[in-house]
Amino acid sequence: MNSSLQFLGAAGTVTGSKYLLKHADKTYLIDCGLFQGLHKLKERNWEPSPIDVNGLEAVILTHAHIDHTGYLPRLVQGGYHGPVYASEATCALLELLLPDSGYLQEEQASYANKKGYSRHKPALPLYTYQQALRSLQSLRPVKLDESLAVDEHLTVTMRAAGHILGSAILECELEDLKLVFSGDLGRYDQEVMCSPTAVHQADVLLVESTYGNRAHSREPLEAQLAQVAGDTLERGGVLLIPSFAVGRTQQLLYLLRKLQDQKRIPDLPIYVDSPMASDATAIYCRFGAELNLKVDLLMDEEACPLRCRETHFTRTVQQSKWLNEAPGPMIIISASGMCTGGRIVHHLKHRLPDPKNTVLFVGYQAQGTRGRLLSEGAQQIKIHGMPVPVRAKIASIAGLSAHGDYHELLRWLSGFERAPRQSFIIHGEPQAAEAFQERIHEQLGWKAHRPSYLETVTLGE
Ligand SMILES: [Zn+2]
Numbered sequence: 001m002n003s004s005l006q007f008l009g010a011a012g013t014v015t016g017s018k019y020l021l022k023h024a025d026k027t028y029l030i031d032c033g034l035f036q037g038l039h040k041l042k043e044r045n046w047e048p049s050p051i052d053v054n055g056l057e058a059v060i061l062t063h064a065h066i067d068h069t070g071y072l073p074r075l076v077q078g079g080y081h082g083p084v085y086a087s088e089a090t091c092a093l094l095e096l097l098l099p100d101s102g103y104l105q106e107e108q109a110s111y112a113n114k115k116g117y118s119r120h121k122p123a124l125p126l127y128t129y130q131q132a133l134r135s136l137q138s139l140r141p142v143k144l145d146e147s148l149a150v151d152e153h154l155t156v157t158m159r160a161a162g163h164i165l166g167s168a169i170l171e172c173e174l175e176d177l178k179l180v181f182s183g184d185l186g187r188y189d190q191e192v193m194c195s196p197t198a199v200h201q202a203d204v205l206l207v208e209s210t211y212g213n214r215a216h217s218r219e220p221l222e223a224q225l226a227q228v229a230g231d232t233l234e235r236g237g238v239l240l241i242p243s244f245a246v247g248r249t250q251q252l253l254y255l256l257r258k259l260q261d262q263k264r265i266p267d268l269p270i271y272v273d274s275p276m277a278s279d280a281t282a283i284y285c286r287f288g289a290e291l292n293l294k295v296d297l298l299m300d301e302e303a304c305p306l307r308c309r310e311t312h313f314t315r316t317v318q319q320s321k322w323l324n325e326a327p328g329p330m331i332i333i334s335a336s337g338m339c340t341g342g343r344i345v346h347h348l349k350h351r352l353p354d355p356k357n358t359v360l361f362v363g364y365q366a367q368g369t370r371g372r373l374l375s376e377g378a379q380q381i382k383i384h385g386m387p388v389p390v391r392a393k394i395a396s397i398a399g400l401s402a403h404g405d406y407h408e409l410l411r412w413l414s415g416f417e418r419a420p421r422q423s424f425i426i427h428g429e430p431q432a433a434e435a436f437q438e439r440i441h442e443q444l445g446w447k448a449h450r451p452s453y454l455e456t457v458t459l460g461e
Contacts, residue, residue, distance in 0.1 A: 003177055003459040005204070007451040008050060009033055010427040013041060014210055014366055015067040017427060019181070020051060023153055023174050027052070029059045030170065030181055032084075034070030034101070034126075036340065038368035045071065045126055050454070053080040058150050059138075061086040062183030063167035064093035064246060070101050073127040076135040085148060087158050088141040089166025089287040093246055095136055096276050096283070102132030104341045115385050144168065144290070159197035162186025163402050164247035165284050165291070169197060177460050179204040180420070184427065185404045185412055187216075192251050194292050196404065198415035204459050205420040207413065207448075208403070209428030210364060212436025216405040217398050224397045225255055226264045228360055232393070233268065233329040237356035240392075242344045242371060244337035245277035247402050248363055250284045252333055253306050269310045273320050273334040273343050278313035281306055324350045328357070337363050339370035349383045352392050361396035364403065367429065406439055413444060422459065423448035
């Protein structure tokens with residue numbers, strides 16, 4: 001039967017994951033991500049959607065990150081009324097992430113209008129908090145490792161991907177064709193997340209390549225973190241860690257707690273200044289069985305390894321503002337992880353001009369984000385349209401990534417018994433995807449294609 005796949009995002013870039021699968025007369029959407037980062041990418045979120053919502057059978061999500069799910073409210077607003085399948089933990093996380101995304105859209109639009117720095121007059125949100133809330137009603141939770149019959153043509157099985165809580169590799173079976181979507185793949189032998197599930201067979205494979213050209217540092221994470229934290233705290237400074245609320249924050253709390261238990265950093269106050277990170281931590285505890293941690297400990301406030309001893313979860317805006325003025329030494333973990341919005345932006349404004357402080361990046365920084373500018377050594381950055389001098393130390397720890405490096409990606413690929421008939425390298429910036437394409441060819445002897453944005457390919461040929 002005729003099948004095709006169109007790449008509506010994460011082709012030549014790492015955001016906007018959307019793949020339109022057509023089979024017989026049916027259409028399915030795999031992931032429904034928002035474009036983030038560069039202005040020209042974000043513009044795509046506003047372009048008329050190439051998805052015909054009336055002909056769309058189902059949406060299936062790999063995991064909760066906004067670059068894989070954040071277009072959903074727009075899709076529902078545009079008239080999509082069908083089911084959106086995602087793992088149980090992904091559904092729980094989306095109850096936090098999607099409304100927050102709507103809130104951020106509204107906040108950015110109203111700030112731009114107030115300060116008059118948007119090119120669009122008036123600046124509008126892509127969708128609102130309320131619209132995001134409404135889109136949650138389409139979610140249909142699916143258990144990992146159980147087959148879901150989407151309809152008479154398509155069966156989907158979700159396998160743990162080890163990237164964030166609930167993240168899944170999708171095994172999609174059509175009558176005559178098996179497609180595997182890697183989603184974002186996690187790392188092997190980690191302490192918080194499990195390793196990516198091995199898959200042995202596919203006719204069509206889509207594999208991510210975020211770190212297709214990089215190997216993670218083999219230096220133990222704890223040593224790096226202890227070093228950066230120790231230096232900053234000795235100066236009496238503030239260690240400011242921009243962090244994704246989901247996944248990274250919990251990993252950090254785990255590591256900081258471990259360093260405290262080993263007396264390698266002092267028991268000083270750690271502020272998690274993100275209501276979402278606090279709620280996400282609770283969801284991590286609820287779905288603890290999917291992690292590598294002891295579930296019985298996760299339910300215990302004192303012994304839970306996802307909490308440091310003096311952890312404060314700040315919720316109100318007043319508490320957050322108070323933190324802006326509070327003297328060090330202390331550690332503040334705040335979102336968003338790439339400094340594109342949220343409370344971290346205010347913290348940066350207050351902490352960047354002081355050389356005592358350190359801003360520590362613990363994750364991937366996409367092109368066009370403030371995080372990328374800072375990590376590339378910018379002397380000054382713009383916040384709310386105003387220049388802010390960068391005098392604080394800028395550090396980064398790469399090993400904390402939730403994405404496998406090319407060794408780990410190849411390790412996962414080596415689980416396949418033979419080369420898929422068609423392999424596509426997605427979710428990577430051009431250099432990363434290209435380098436990974438060469439590595440796949442060298443090490444596995446497979447030919448893999450790097451699709452371009454909006455490209456359509458015929459499957460099973
Ligand atoms: Zn992700």
